[in-house]
Amino acid sequence: MGTGLVISGKTVPVPGIDVTNYLDDPALRLDPGDYRQRTSRERSWVRLVVCHTTGGIPGGKDLRPQLIQPGLGKSTGGGQRIVASWTHNKDRPGGAHLVVDQDGACYCCADLVDVAAYHAERANGCSIGIEVVQGHAKADLYLGQLERAAVLVLWICRLMPVPIQWQVPRPYTGRPITRFQLSLANDPVPLGNVTGIVGHRDLTTNRGQGDPGDAMMMALVREGCEELDFAAGEDITVWKDRQQDLGLVGCDGVPGPRTAEILKKLGHPDGIWRLPASPAVLAQSPT
Numbered sequence: 640m641g642t643g644l645v646i647s648g649k650t651v652p653v654p655g656i657d658v659t660n661y662l663d664d665p666a667l668r669l670d671p672g673d674y675r676q677r678t679s680r681e682r683s684w685v686r687l688v689v690c691h692t693t694g695g696i697p698g699g700k701d702l703r704p705q706l707i708q709p710g711l712g713k714s715t716g717g718g719q720r721i722v723a724s725w726t727h728n729k730d731r732p733g734g735a736h737l738v739v740d741q742d743g744a745c746y747c748c749a750d751l752v753d754v755a756a757y758h759a760e761r762a763n764g765c766s767i768g769i770e771v772v773q774g775h776a777k778a779d780l781y782l783g784q785l786e787r788a789a790v791l792v793l794w795i796c797r798l799m800p801v802p803i804q805w806q807v808p809r810p811y812t813g814r815p816i817t818r819f820q821l822s823l824a825n826d827p828v829p830l831g832n833v834t835g836i837v838g839h840r841d842l843t844t845n846r847g848q849g850d851p852g853d854a855m856m857m858a859l860v861r862e863g864c865e866e867l868d869f870a871a872g873e874d875i876t877v878w879k880d881r882q883q884d885l886g887l888v889g890c891d892g893v894p895g896p897r898t899a900e901i902l903k904k905l906g907h908p909d910g911i912w913r914l915p916a917s918p919a920v921l922a923q924s925p926t
């Protein structure tokens with residue numbers, strides 16, 4: 640049994656999910672070449688959760704469609720195997736905070752707040768990366784695995800807190816979102832007005848539809864994640880209205896720490912705006 644996520648040096652259990660972390664098993668610890676320490680400003684507001692698949696299929700030269708299998712699969716060696724594959728690739732450092740294996744096992748490989756893992760280029764400093772293990776022979780993922788990953792992502796959002804919202808429209812357009820690309824290239828604080836859950840394919844170039852694929856994103860929607868069109872700035876418009884309803888002064892449409900603090904004072908203990916249709920799991924309080 641694992642002891643949970645590691646957040647700002649503390650172990651935090653996740654209700655209903657067994658998470659094994661790098662303190663439980665040192666083989667899960669990222670190699671120092673695969674991450675850096677966040678700056679104090681970055682630690683003050685980690686605002687994105689970036690979803691990946693380990694195979695990224697379909698993408699690049701491998702355009703096979705994802706095969707979504709029912710239930711759960713077998714263990715592939717989980718986080719230990721994936722971390723070892725990152726560690727041994729010195730010419731191309733990379734890593735993520737979390738891994739979800741095909742049997743639904745969840746692994747935490749780095750502190751979610753203190754560490755910037757190398758998973759999404761200039762977005763590393765403001766984000767948490769979660770890798771969902773994809774089979775190579777069949778390019779497959781499992782419904783139960785995706786559901787487990789989605790529930791884990793939503794708990795992370797509540798614990799940080801990060802708004803439970805992600806980018807639409809579907810299907811994937813074949814390129815990153817222009818708004819994200821411009822911010823990553825030009826803004827002194829990359830993605831300073833973006834917060835929520837995104838796919839790796841929406842952030843950086845040289846990705847494909849399968850990183851993470853529509854099935855992962857739809858699993859988030861089934862668990863209660865709100866769909867907003869980040870490309871059109873719908874998140875900014877919606878949150879300006881919400882901030883006005885909350886009585887905030889100088890509404891900017893970015894639900895950051897100030898907005899979360901107001902939500903907490905108004906009875907939302909995790910600082911998250913919940914949809915009326917949110918599932919029962921979101922009504923629980925984290926330990």
